[in-house]
Amino acid sequence: MSALTIAMPKGRIFEEAVELLRKADYNLPPEFDDSRKLIIEVPQEDLRFILAKPMDVPTYVEHGVADLGIAGKDVMLEEERDVYELLDLRISGCYLAVAGLPNTKMSDVAPKIATKYPNVASSYFREQGEQVEIIKLNGSIELAPLIGLADRIVDIVSTGRTLKENGLVEYETIVDITSRLIVNPVSYRMKDEKIQDLVTRLTRIIG
Amino acid sequence: MTKLFMFEKPLGMRDTFPDLYEIKDQTKKKMEQAMKLWGYKFIETPSLEYYETVGEASAILDQQLFKLLDQQGHTLVLRPDMTAPIARIAASKLLKDEAPLRLAYSNSVFRAQQREGGRPAEFEQVGIECIGDDSVSADAEVIALMVSVLKEAGLENFKISIGHIGFVQELFTQIVGTEERADTLRRYLYEKNYVGYRRHVNELALSSIDKQRLFRFLQLRGSENVLGEAHSLLEGGKGLHALEQLKELWSILKDYEVEQYVKFDLSLVSHMSYYSGILFEVYGENVGFAIGNGGRYDKLLEKFGKNSGATGFGLRLDYVLEAMQVELTSTLQQCVLFSDERRKEAIRLAIELRSEGVNVVLQNWKGVGDVDEFTKGFSHVHFVVGQDPKGGETS
Numbered sequence: 161m162s163a164l165t166i167a168m169p170k171g172r173i174f175e176e177a178v179e180l181l182r183k184a185d186y187n188l189p190p191e192f193d194d195s196r197k198l199i200i201e202v203p204q205e206d207l208r209f210i211l212a213k214p215m216d217v218p219t220y221v222e223h224g225v226a227d228l229g230i231a232g233k234d235v236m237l238e239e240e241r242d243v244y245e246l247l248d249l250r251i252s253g254c255y256l257a258v259a260g261l262p263n264t265k266m267s268d269v270a271p272k273i274a275t276k277y278p279n280v281a282s283s284y285f286r287e288q289g290e291q292v293e294i295i296k297l298n299g300s301i302e303l304a305p306l307i308g309l310a311d312r313i314v315d316i317v318s319t320g321r322t323l324k325e326n327g328l329v330e331y332e333t334i335v336d337i338t339s340r341l342i343v344n345p346v347s348y349r350m351k352d353e354k355i356q357d358l359v360t361r362l363t364r365i366i367g
Numbered sequence: 368m369t370k371l372f373m374f375e376k377p378l379g380m381r382d383t384f385p386d387l388y389e390i391k392d393q394t395k396k397k398m399e400q401a402m403k404l405w406g407y408k409f410i411e412t413p414s415l416e417y418y419e420t421v422g423e424a425s426a427i428l429d430q431q432l433f434k435l436l437d438q439q440g441h442t443l444v445l446r447p448d449m450t451a452p453i454a455r456i457a458a459s460k461l462l463k464d465e466a467p468l469r470l471a472y473s474n475s476v477f478r479a480q481q482r483e484g485g486r487p488a489e490f491e492q493v494g495i496e497c498i499g500d501d502s503v504s505a506d507a508e509v510i511a512l513m514v515s516v517l518k519e520a521g522l523e524n525f526k527i528s529i530g531h532i533g534f535v536q537e538l539f540t541q542i543v544g545t546e547e548r549a550d551t552l553r554r555y556l557y558e559k560n561y562v563g564y565r566r567h568v569n570e571l572a573l574s575s576i577d578k579q580r581l582f583r584f585l586q587l588r589g590s591e592n593v594l595g596e597a598h599s600l601l602e603g604g605k606g607l608h609a610l611e612q613l614k615e616l617w618s619i620l621k622d623y624e625v626e627q628y629v630k631f632d633l634s635l636v637s638h639m640s641y642y643s644g645i646l647f648e649v650y651g652e653n654v655g656f657a658i659g660n661g662g663r664y665d666k667l668l669e670k671f672g673k674n675s676g677a678t679g680f681g682l683r684l685d686y687v688l689e690a691m692q693v694e695l696t697s698t699l700q701q702c703v704l705f706s707d708e709r710r711k712e713a714i715r716l717a718i719e720l721r722s723e724g725v726n727v728v729l730q731n732w733k734g735v736g737d738v739d740e741f742t743k744g745f746s747h748v749h750f751v752v753g754q755d756p757k758g759g760e761t762s
Contacts, residue, residue, distance in 0.1 A: 223485060224655015244559040248566075340562055346650040346657065349526050349630070352588065 163206045164347075164354050167226035169214035173339050176251040177230045184361040206354075215276075218243055218342060227347035228355065233337045234316055238277045244348055246359055247341040250366050254318035256280060256334040259305075261327065266292075266311040274304030275314040284314070284334050302326045379480040379488030386695040391491075394520050394691075395684060398493050399473055401519040405512050407471035407495045412452035414475075418442035424670045425451040426641060431479045433488075445477035449492055450664065450679060457498045458671035467500040473684075487685065494661070494681035498668070501676035503612050506645045506663060507619035513649065513659065513680045514625040521691050525651045525658070527628050528588075529616070530635030532642050532662075534597065534609035538584065541605045542577050552581070556636045561585060587633035590626070591617050597633055609644070616645060641667040649682070651690030658686040700726045702745040706752040707733070713751040 168174050182188055186205050200209045210226055218241035221229040229243075234256055236245060256277065260266075274295045275281040285292045295310055297303075302322060304310040316337065317323065323330065341362065343355060376382070383391065399409065415435075416422060419442070422432055427447035435443050446452055449472045461468055473493040480488045495512065497505045510527060517525055535556070539549035548571075555564035568581045580600045587593050587600075594614055601607060613631065620626050637646060646662025661680025668675045701720060705713030710731075717729045728745070732752055735741045742748045 222655065242559070245562045248562045344655055345559065346655055349528055349632070349650045350524075350652060352630075 162351075163201075163203075163208045164228060164351060164358070165208045165210060165226045167210050167212050167217045167220040167229035169217055169230065169232070170211050171214070173214065173230060173232065173252045174211070177249065177339065180249060180251060180362065180365060183365045184358075186361075215239070221342050221344050224344045224346055227344055227351055228358070229342045230339050231342050232316075232339050233335070234277065234280070236340060236342070237280045237335070240279070241342075242345065244343040244345060245340050246343055247362060247366070249339045249341055249362070252339045253337065254316050255336045256314060257317045257330045258284075258312050258314055258332045258334065259302075259317070259323050259328045259330050260312040261305050262329045264305075264311065266290075271312070272310040273312050273314055274301055274310035276301060277314055280334070281314040302328055377480065377488075378482075379486065381487050381489070386697055389698050390693050390695065391684060391688060394688060394693075395473055395491070395493060397519045397521070398516045398682070398684075398687075399471070401516045402471040402493075402495055402512065405469075405495075405508075405515070407469045407512075409471045409473070410453070410456070411472070411474065412446065412449070412456065414445055414477075415443045416446050416452055416455075418444045420671075421446065421451045421455055424454065424641075424667060426637075426664075427478065428638070433477045433479055446474075447478055448476050449474055449494060449681060450496060451667065453496050453498075453679075454664075454667045454671050454677065457496070457677070458668050458673035458675075462499055462673060462675060467505070468498040469495065470498065471495045491684040492681045493684055493687075494659070494679060496677060496679035498677040498679075499675050500678075501665075503615045503645075504619060505676070506612075506678050507616050507623065509661060509678050509680055510616075510620060510629065510647060511623035511625050513661070513682070514623075514628050516682065517649070517651075517687070520687055521693075522651060522687060525628065525649055525690065526630060527647050527649045528630055528632040528635055529613070529645060529647045530631070530633050531609045531613055531645050532636065533644055534606050534613070534633055535636055537606035537609065538580075538600060541602065542573065542580060543571065553636055556634055557638050585634055588630065590630060593631045593633065612645060637662070641665075641670070645678070647680070649680075651686070653692055654686045654689045656686060658683055658690055697744060698726065699746040700728055700744070701747040701749065702728045702730060702742060703749045703751055704730050704732055704735070704738070704742065707731070708754060709751045713749075716749060716751060 168177060178188060178192065188202060192200060198211050202209065210220065212220055214232060215235055217229040217231040218235060218239045220226040221243045222241040230249065232252065271290065271292045272295055273281050273285065273292045274297050276297060278294045278296045282294050295304070301313045301315045304313050305328060306326060312331065314334065317330065348355060418434060422444035425447050432447055433445040437443055453470055453472065457468055473491065475489050476492050477489050495509065497509055535553060536549060539552050540546055543549055543552065552564065552567065555567060564585070565582065568578055583600060587597050594610055597610055617626065620629055635646065635648065641664045642662050643665045644663035648657040648660040651658045659680055659682035661678065663676065663678040665676045668677055703713050703717045713729060717727045720727045
């Protein structure tokens with residue numbers, strides 16, 4: 161049977177996920193962490209890692225070019241991909257929040273929300289009974305209220321430092337976020353034993 | 368709107384070029400032949416159906432339907448699957464007596480366009496419906512036939528997961544009390560969100576034994592022994608009937624000698640309300656999506672006014688081909704290249720070759736610019752040119 165392909169996000173989640181896999185007795189080479197390669201083969205474990213943008217991980221997994229992936233719940237909510245969400249890895253904890261300039265109200269006419277998560281933001285405000293206009297940004301979301309692009313932002317908050325340094329405050333918490341182990345539905349059946357082994361070993365670590 | 372380039376086609380639509388067409392056609396014929404050998408008869412239904420009837424009865428989500436209006440103002444849909452149209456005719460026309468009906472189809476179906484690639488809006492489905500038979504034998508026949516069809520198509524490495532809607536529903540209702548709460552749990556399964564399922568179970572006001580039952584339910588995947596474990600989750604008679612059906616199914620599948628392709632996965636559910644009993648999905652290598660699915664849908668016939676059992680499967684031809692990883696090769700053709708003087712001779716030669724089953728291109732020399740370039744693609748070229756009636760034939 162062919163190797164398992166795991167899609168991993170670059171950055172902070174990657175480091176924590178690698179640590180988790182090492183704890184689960186996966187023998188990953190030490191130079192693994194600083195490699196700039198996008199595809200890393202680990203033949204001794206019959207694993208292959210592909211390094212992707214966090215937002216793209218579920219896409220690779222849904223299309224089946226990766227059997228498994230590690231993705232933040234924020235991305236899962238935004239993308240709504242048809243994949244199994246098998247485990248909460250309990251790493252990279254943070255939350256999605258609504259933030260803005262202190263002591264301000266949203267515009268009555270056309271409240272605008274800037275965010276990297278247009279789907280999450282629009283369904284959140286709809287559930288609150290508010291009709292808002294969404295402006296999609298790809299980064300540095302905190303800029304939007306500062307220069308008058310939007311009344312509020314919806315973004316990931318981990319320590320709250322970025323908000324504070326830019327003079328913004330949190331208004332509401334939307335949902336808590338951790339990283340999840342996701343699996344392609346076909347791989348879940350075609351490579352069930354290997355995947356089950358990985359799940360069992362990871363479950364033992366995260367408890 | 369930007370101006371369209373002349374080569375463009377609507378989003379999600381695909382052309383099939385000759386080399387692919389050939390393989391697709393051959394594969395489809397093999398699949399159709401297998402179905403005919405099992406006594407299934409082919410039918411065709413219209414591409415357009417009423418939204419209010421077939422559109423609403425169909426298992427396909429509303430936002431995935433192609434809708435249009437006819438001149439009377441009725442909303443029409445491009446058929447999103449074949450099961451609902453067949454249920455419509457079966458219930459209204461064909462199913463007159465108690466005799467089971469075996470029907471087959473191989474047609475294009477349509478799903479709304481999507482931005483992302485890899486999701487064609489029109490694709491071919493090959494499948495069968497066995498209508499008017501409530502027995503587990505019919506469920507087993509459908510699965511065994513699907514195995515046979517896939518093998519005939521040339522696919523060897525595939526797996527079928529089998530679940531049972533009745534079991535899930537009865538186990539859940541028994542543990543959580545109401546249908547509504549059971550539906551919430553089932554939605555987590557349908558969304559494949561096991562993390563959410565576990566979290567939800569933990570928040571329910573249940574005894575820890577009941578919670579364990581719900582957690583262990585997620586592990587019910589594997590071969591026959593799964594049924595024993597499933598049995599231990601039940602209390603009282605509920606859900607027992609479903610398990611007995613699965614047990615019977617397994618033993619029939621063993622008689623068909625197809626059990627190596629089959630695994631139980633009792634967490635398999637569907638968003639469709641009309642699936643009522645045994646249901647299944649089939650997966651192949653190299654394709655990230657299920658290549659086909661099926662199951663028992665007794666409730667669909669009820670919608671068309673007939674109280675009758677029915678089961679069937681549909682396979683996606685594009686995914687089947689993808690799973691086989693076929694290499695596109697041109698089919699072998701011969702060429703008879705002639706000049707005017709020897710036209711009659713050339714025509715006779717072509718007729719003779721064609722009668723032997725050879726695909727022959729008959730081409731006048733005058734119409735070809737670069738002979739070397741033109742003749743490259745043929746397995747054999749007959750030159751019927753020049754004055755000499757005996758001709759110089761080379762390849």
